[in-house]
Amino acid sequence: xxxxxxxxxxxxxxxxxxxxxxxxxxxxxxxxxxxxxxxxxxxxxxxxxxxxxxxxxxxxxxxxxxxxxxxxxxxxxxxxxxxxxxxxxxxxxxxxxxxxxxxxxxxxxxxxxxxxxxxxxxxxxxxxxxxxxxxxxxxxxxxxxxxxxxxxxxxxxxxxxxxxxxxxxxxxxxxxxxxxxxxxxxxxxxxxxxxxxxxxxxxxxxxxxxxxxxxxxxxxxxxxxxxxxxxxxxxxxxxxxxxxxxxxxxxxxx
Amino acid sequence: xxxxxxxxxxxxxxxxxxxxxxxxxxxxxxxxxxxxxxxxxxxxxxxxxxxxxxxxxxxxxxxxxxxxxxxxxxxxxxxxxxxxxxxxxxxxxxxxxxxxxxxxxxxxxxxxxxxxxxxxxxxxxxxxxxxxxxxxxxxxxxxxxxxxxxxxxxxxxxxxxxxxxxxxxxxxxxxxxxxxxxxxxxxxxxxxxxxxxxxxxxxxxxxxxxxxxxxxxxxxxxxxxxxxxxxxxxxxxxxxxxxxxxxxxxxxxxxxxxxxxxxxx
Amino acid sequence: xxxxxxxxxxxxxxxxxxxxxxxxxxxxxxxxxxxxxxxxxxxxxxxxxxxxxxxxxxxxxxxxxxxxxxxxxxxxxxxxxxxxxxxxxxxxxxxxxxxxxxxxxxxxxxxxxxxxxxxxxxxxxxxxxxxxxxxxxxxxxxxxxxxxxxxxxxxxxxxxxxxxxxxxxxxxxxxxxxxxxxxxxxxxxxxxxxxxxxxxxxxxxxxxxxxxxxxxxxxxxxxxxxxxxxxxxxxxxxxxxxxxxxxxxxxxx
Numbered sequence: 081x082x083x084x085x086x087x088x089x090x091x092x093x094x095x096x097x098x099x100x101x102x103x104x105x106x107x108x109x110x111x112x113x114x115x116x117x118x119x120x121x122x123x124x125x126x127x128x129x130x131x132x133x134x135x136x137x138x139x140x141x142x143x144x145x146x147x148x149x150x151x152x153x154x155x156x157x158x159x160x161x162x163x164x165x166x167x168x169x170x171x172x173x174x175x176x177x178x179x180x181x182x183x184x185x186x187x188x189x190x191x192x193x194x195x196x197x198x199x200x201x202x203x204x205x206x207x208x209x210x211x212x213x214x215x216x217x218x219x220x221x222x223x224x225x226x227x228x229x230x231x232x233x234x235x236x237x238x239x240x241x242x243x244x245x246x247x248x249x250x251x252x253x254x255x256x257x258x259x260x261x262x263x264x265x266x267x268x269x270x271x272x273x274x275x276x277x278x279x280x281x282x283x284x285x286x287x288x289x290x291x292x293x294x295x296x297x298x299x300x301x302x303x304x305x306x307x308x309x310x311x312x313x314x315x316x317x318x319x320x321x322x323x324x325x326x327x328x329x330x331x332x333x334x
Numbered sequence: 335x336x337x338x339x340x341x342x343x344x345x346x347x348x349x350x351x352x353x354x355x356x357x358x359x360x361x362x363x364x365x366x367x368x369x370x371x372x373x374x375x376x377x378x379x380x381x382x383x384x385x386x387x388x389x390x391x392x393x394x395x396x397x398x399x400x401x402x403x404x405x406x407x408x409x410x411x412x413x414x415x416x417x418x419x420x421x422x423x424x425x426x427x428x429x430x431x432x433x434x435x436x437x438x439x440x441x442x443x444x445x446x447x448x449x450x451x452x453x454x455x456x457x458x459x460x461x462x463x464x465x466x467x468x469x470x471x472x473x474x475x476x477x478x479x480x481x482x483x484x485x486x487x488x489x490x491x492x493x494x495x496x497x498x499x500x501x502x503x504x505x506x507x508x509x510x511x512x513x514x515x516x517x518x519x520x521x522x523x524x525x526x527x528x529x530x531x532x533x534x535x536x537x538x539x540x541x542x543x544x545x546x547x548x549x550x551x552x553x554x555x556x557x558x559x560x561x562x563x564x565x566x567x568x569x570x571x572x573x574x575x576x577x578x579x580x581x582x583x584x585x586x587x588x589x590x591x592x593x594x595x596x597x598x599x
Numbered sequence: 600x601x602x603x604x605x606x607x608x609x610x611x612x613x614x615x616x617x618x619x620x621x622x623x624x625x626x627x628x629x630x631x632x633x634x635x636x637x638x639x640x641x642x643x644x645x646x647x648x649x650x651x652x653x654x655x656x657x658x659x660x661x662x663x664x665x666x667x668x669x670x671x672x673x674x675x676x677x678x679x680x681x682x683x684x685x686x687x688x689x690x691x692x693x694x695x696x697x698x699x700x701x702x703x704x705x706x707x708x709x710x711x712x713x714x715x716x717x718x719x720x721x722x723x724x725x726x727x728x729x730x731x732x733x734x735x736x737x738x739x740x741x742x743x744x745x746x747x748x749x750x751x752x753x754x755x756x757x758x759x760x761x762x763x764x765x766x767x768x769x770x771x772x773x774x775x776x777x778x779x780x781x782x783x784x785x786x787x788x789x790x791x792x793x794x795x796x797x798x799x800x801x802x803x804x805x806x807x808x809x810x811x812x813x814x815x816x817x818x819x820x821x822x823x824x825x826x827x828x829x830x831x832x833x834x835x836x837x838x839x840x841x842x843x844x845x846x847x848x849x850x851x852x
Contacts (some may be wrong), residue, residue, distance in 0.1 A: 094697030118716035175608030179616045186833030188788070190795045190807075191826045194814030198822065199636050270704075278708035278792075282799050283811075289709070296712035304712055312705045319704065394757060411760075418758045425751035430773045430850040439769065443759040471850055491759070 120302035129306035137291070138310055145287035146314075148204055149276035152211025153268055160216045160268075161261070164223025165249065174224070181220075189214035189275055193283050203286070207279045214275040215268045222264035226257040259330040266322040273315050288314075343370040345527050346391060346416070346495050350400035352552075353386055359552035360386050364400070366546065366555065368495065373521065373528045375542035377535055377585065383553030384531045388497050391529060392418045404495075414444055417488035419498040423481040427472040433459065433483050434468040440490035454490065461520060462486040478509035482516070489520065496521065496528045503532070511569050514541060518567060535589070539581045540567055547588050557588045638820045646820035647827060655809070660828050662804040666794040667787075667832070670729025674786055677730070678737030679779060683767060685738075686745025686775070696742075703739065707732030707789060708796060715800070725797035732793045733786035740782025744775025777851070780844050787836055795829065806832075 102122045109121030120128075132138040167174040192210050200206035234256055238248045280289025288311050295304035346368040353361040361383045368374050378384050389395040390402055393412040402409040404416065412418075420426040427436050434455050441451045459465050462482040472480055481501060488496060498517075502510040518541060521528050532538050538545045539561055547557035559581060563572055572578060620640055626632055627639040650656030685691045711728055718724035748771050756766040798807030806825050813821040 091693055091697060093693045097694055097698050098701070118713070172608055175605065176612050176615060178609065179612040180619055183616065183830070186837060187826060187830040188792045188795060188833060190792050191810065191829040193799070194810040195822055195826065198814040198817065198819065274706040274708060277706050278796060281708055281711050282796055292709065292712045296716045301716055304716065308705070308709055308713065311709050315706065316704045392758060394754060412758045414760055420751060420754065422751060425749050426755050428752070428770065428773070440759055442769070443761050443765065
């Protein structure tokens, strides 16, 4: 075997591919006259990004997306939680609800876009509804499994102490599942953002998805790519933020 | 200590072998010759490099200095003549293949045509006492049976040398004894040499023609003992043989000195 | 819970579902909710039947399935193929993983405007989007599966002298199968979602387009019928997938 290569502090090789790619795209853009409808030099993309951030357009669109995603997330989160707790605690109730819930599960949230459009028309309400629907399912499942995963001794303790149902839920169940609920929230946030952007691209004229569509339709590929990167950055940083909070608050318990 | 007999008909040899892994010196100046049909046992405390030595002999590791040779030819990579039996049999068997298919893997690797495989597999499973279990998945077999299956797969290579890395360490005492005897019988029947690594002194003396004590950090061969006990070995009588007891005491003392050296340092 | 108890509650669950449907019938009869939002279930059923027999729902249904299957197959071939190559080569991983990890968080639907820019509102664009969206989970899961091959099995494959190709097909691939299948499951979900979205955007044949048209002309019963069919696709595809997975992973306890 070759002797173990000394681990460098930083993986320089990882940068090779992106740099080569960006450089070649830049050179092609400068040198040729390829149709500029879909193609944009990295420098142009960067310029467009700065422009749109500076003008406030990107931030406005971002706030629209975040508001709808956030509201839908909160709505779906609360419903999923409220539904998931009793079904996690009581096996019988869970079995009882099985058929109705399993019938709803396979429906992809995007299928509700036209329905939501019909009921609410364009705007915030429609998107919030779709996001909420998309989030309820995963939150519900994660809550239920979090409750199932509670240390059985804890439940015995609550019985031994003679706690009533409300007290049991608030004093024992909720604190016990708090770390996992936080994780579920973080995951649901990712889902909410993706669904929100999808709704905006497909049907709804607001937010970052719509801004991207407009950029594409008005043949501004540099702006389109800039927005794409911005969407990625937003999602990534929100996730990173929550991860940081998670480890701060819960450490190894998460 | 009786000196090691001159190796007649050497099959596998390590000369002046040293091994460094990263910054750690694992083995130093290892000289060892295995004769055809000989059973050589290597004992030592954990971490003294026994497993590394075996891997060097197998061609799974390259020495930092010195050379390994098989029948005079340098060993640079694993060869089908040298089979390796791993201690963690559960992880060395393919869980998605049944017993017969696991043995088949070795035959496929050598290039035995499909039609010829069936018969060979049957023979091999019979040799290790697993007939009737051909269709079972590894997880459906007991620990002892899994190890037998691994041995069967190694035998499929028709090896001249069997390298065994504490193969019975994870098994209960009864299974261990049964497998010790089976291994000796198989080796005798096929005239294969065995290099057997273990930390169990009794096992080493029971099985071996020679026992090498590996000790220190980096590991060196500190003691070589010839085992002149009658064959075939027997679990009861051999272990009661005064020579057995003497050898055990001698090796025990050796390990003891090594341990106290280590602690003194 | 005993078998009998479980059976009882399952039946009760079916009963509950029936009750819910009857309640919806009642609600729409009493016009508590405007029928344009929630038509009576009988009408939904009628629309479903009519659409499947004389209408074009069956055609749309098959079109969506077709898009899903093509896109997913492409993604699976690429994902497993590339994943195997990247997963088995430490060098490839050093060069590629940072880029892959960078691209991972991007929502696949955000790629849509880019693909439209390149391909226009065509079938190709739709398949590209589906393939790209499904590719991601399959690729990452495959890489992970190949990277985490039991090191002892790697020893065994070397000791037996297996060729690189043999080692990959006989040891690495079966070992990575659970991971690959987990990735494919996610890819399957993505394929359905992106097929639907793609059809809505491009207006090409498929349930997505059917849903959008129904919504625009306020044919709510047809809309619900379409949603039901999408649910059926989701349900059936998961069922088939579970079957296949169970068969392939029979060796796991």
